[in-house]
């Protein structure tokens with residue numbers, strides 16, 4: 001038999017040197033399979049591999065199988081639907097999606113949009129909608145479905161037929177601002193829950209984030225089940241993604257997690273149209289083979305869905321394996337050319353390769369050759385693959401579905417290099433499309449790009465509704481109803497922080513203690529999801545290992561080295577901590593799954609993800625942006641934060657910018673508290689906003705590892721803490737001296753430097769008022785939202801003189817409130833712009849000029865200036 005792997009085919013240097021002997025081996029093996037069956041054949045192969053290894057033959061089986069369907073015809077289940085109607089429906093979806101994009105662009109050329117991606121994915125979606133994707137309703141939790149982003153027009157087209165969107169809505173695709181004036185709802189470019197909160201569940205527009213997110217959502221469902229909080233047993237996560245998208249590191253980074261966790265509730269469908277935006281995904285290779293190896297090596301169940309039903313006959317007649325041989329040396333760049341060309345070209349250049357192939361093509365017209373379907377365009381084959389995936393146990397499944405990009409767009413787009421960005425079709429192309437898919441449109445209707453919806457009582461429409469009814473309702477549909485979770489009284493869990501009485505501790509230590517207390521609360525405790533990316537010990541959280549355990553789907557099958565310790569490493573099926581290992585991308589995906597549980601599952605959870613602050617917004621900022629889009633509710637804790645507070649770790653670790661980025665996310669409330677009491681008040685307020693008031697906000701808090709005396713938090717300061725600042729203390733000029741008056745603002749760890757500066761200045765006769773700024777971004781938002789005096793200006797009205805602000809972040813952070821400083825007062829900002837480096841805190845603060853001496857110097861200069 002010919003080697004069917006492209007890599008080995010291309011690499012093979014030696015031909016068969018003894019064909020007669022090869023034939024003997026082959027015959028013996030075939031006889032074994034025929035007489036003893038596949039199980040015995042597998043045993044013998046295993047034995048041969050063992051022998052080969054012990055004889056140093058240096059051979060491992062290829063992970064690639066032939067370029068044919070994994071599910072043979074004789075194991076294909078009967079198609080349970082009405083094929084003709086489903087094909088008709090798919091054609092209508094295709095048309096309305098195309099019309100939507102083309103109309104928007106005919107009217108406003110700058111709106112953009114995509115036709116070719118959905119053209120390739122339409123059948124993959126339709127098979128799911130008609131037979132597999134279960135909706136959530138009162139009686140079932142439903143499936144989670146991630147849609148390939150550039151195929152959004154197709155999902156809108158379906159919702160239009162389902163009666164969930166109107167024709168006017170479709171006409172306002174990508175016109176979200178102007179739509180309401182026309183009595184329509186604008187349709188977002190890609191799946192965005194922020195913009196269509198009752199429709200889209202999962203934001204997928206940024207390549208790679210959908211794939212990784214789907215894995216962690218599937219794992220989180222296991223977590224909910226194993227912790228006996230919510231039974232997600234029968235539910236599945238489906239994700240349709242692009243083959244180009246698989247290049248993203250996020251797409252691939254959690255594949256082994258999915259198999260290690262045996263996530264058989266997860267099915268990926270990779271739409272292998274062999275193209276991405278600029279060109280082929282693997283022009284000189286084969287993406288389906290490459291992905292097969294990758295996924296199989298990662299422990300997934302792989303189903304190749306390569307060819308449609310009309311190929312079955314060809315394969316049956318191909319007794320010499322000519323097709324498989326031909327595929328073995330056809331690279332994707334060439335496959336794409338075959339997709340772009342007509343039947344005649346394919347007859348000459350594919351089937352014309354040798355006599356055997358020519359023979360196979362005999363009796364087929366050029367038109368029939370042209371219409372030979374790839375597997376991802378054949379509803380029967382797709383159904384078979386989905387059914388196998390749905391039933392598969394013990395592993396996640398990936399379906400590698402071979403499609404054509406721009407399928408059906410004819411000479412205008414199918415398989416063309418430029419098809420990704422094509423938004424228009426000329427009249428001839430529209431009529432060709434109409435004919436190709438037998439659409440019931442007149443020439444005028446087609447060329448005018450009219451939307452088409454069959455009559456309500458037509459067979460197609462009745463079928464469409466009935467299939468969805470059987471699957472529990474329509475989808476995608478985002479829901480928001482979730483129970484409220486009671487939040488304990490601040491004093492019951494945080495008095496150690498709010499009444500610290502000068503005790504020394506860092507805000508990180510205080511947070512960990514507070515979290516430990518919250519975890520003990522009967523109502524709230526079980527809903528908390530502590531998440532770390534291998535840094536629990538760095539943040540002093542090892543005590544939680546014992547207290548609540550680390551989640552493990554298999555419990556703990558070893559005796560931990562530190563078993564005798566009170567802090568011993570404890571993994572358990574009902575463990576509560578999600579220990580994600582060294583993957584910030586994974587940890588944030590995990591956080592997102594927990595933070596959106598209120599919506600995805602109707603069951604509120606409260607995640608606290610604590611990490612090195614530099615490896616948050618900077619490292620996984622786009623994933624945080626997507627979580628914001630998904631209306632996440634939870635806490636992000638940027639620990640060991642600040643450019644100068646994390647002394648020795650140096651340039652890559654010292655964060656001076658996370659607050660700048662956090663401020664750009666509209667539903668992120670970011671705080672840089674100086675004291676444990678402030679931190680506790682913020683966490684308390686956040687829990688109330690998210691769990692009781694059910695606001696779509698999330699909180700970012702920076703925590704420090706510097707130990708210092710923690711003052712009590714006066715009750716009347718809490719309002720200011722939440723709104724962004726409060727007056728911390730006044731330092732009157734030393735007796736007999738009067739050299740001026742200044743106002744000092746400080747946040748986070750630098751507040752202690754500000755206080756020292758104030759004491760210095762007071763001694764010199766400069767009276768100081770010190771304000772603790774807990775959130776620059778909340779102050780700025782408040783200022784921008786008002787026409788009259790903002791909160792900051794009101795607070796500063798209690799003080800006099802020039803205002804000096806200092807933080808452990810770049811200057812742009814305190815600069816963000818400049819416009820809200822009371823008129824007539826100078827405003828100077830000190831920050832840590834530049835690269836971090838290693839040294840002591842004192843040396844770093846002097847270097848960046850945010851130490852007490854630098855703050856005092858700036859204040860003196862400001863007081864002396866005319």
Ligand SMILES: Cc1ncc(C[n+]2csc(CCOP(=O)(O)OP(=O)(O)O)c2C)c(N)n1
Nearest residue numbers: 117150205206207242243244245275276277
């Ligand atoms: C992170 C990110 N980078 C780049 C893009 C721009 N982009 C949109 S679609 C696309 C190509 C998608 O190719 P593929 O995943 O193969 O899907 P297809 O449209 O071919 O089905 C690119 C590069 C993006 N959306 N997100």
